[in-house]
Amino acid sequence: KAGVTQTPRYLIKTRGQQVTLSCSPISGHRSVSWYQQTPGQGLQFLFEYFSETQRNKGNFPGRFSGRQFSNSRSEMNVSTLELGDSALYLCASQWDSTYEQYFGPGTRLTVT
């Protein structure tokens, strides 16, 4: 079975721009979560989607948003990029009944 895929793998943007990241979960997984990983802050939870609905949200500003489609694929969007948004963005999917998460390789976003 294919794992979680994320596109693009690397991205360079300038301050003020916006960006959209994509995540395709493992087939059959309906829950998708997004995390931001930085050396200073570790892994921070952004949000979780289940069956196209946001089920949980972390403490990030409204510039960070997401959505989930009927096929469980998910996107996250960051508007008005700031230098501090440079990070590895990880997507994870799971069966809702088993609780462990399966992570994609991440998208490395660099904001200049």
Next chain:
Amino acid sequence: AQSVAQPEDQVNVAEGNPLTVKCTYSVSGNPYLFWYVQYPNRGLQFLLKYITGDNLVKGSYGFEAEFNKSQTSFHLKKPSALVSDSALYFCAVRDFNTNAGKSTFGDGTTLTVKP
């Protein structure tokens, strides 16, 4: 609020020796506990979990962890370390009684196994 603490940023062990990576947690309800490993330039990989049942859980690559409710700990262990175990390890907790779906991760512990 739920939280996880990994008190050691770095753990160094010699190959063949036992290893322990420490984790303590805080949740208001029942904890669901996880260990993940991250190799350089890769996403996290699930190692093992505690949901309910036996306090000693076994996972991938010979790793195991012991759930201790009184000490609110979930330490990761392996009887004999391999050089290939060198990686970044994360402990995570989920409290399904109050915060379904949200995982809180520790800051990670870098394990270095020397030949």
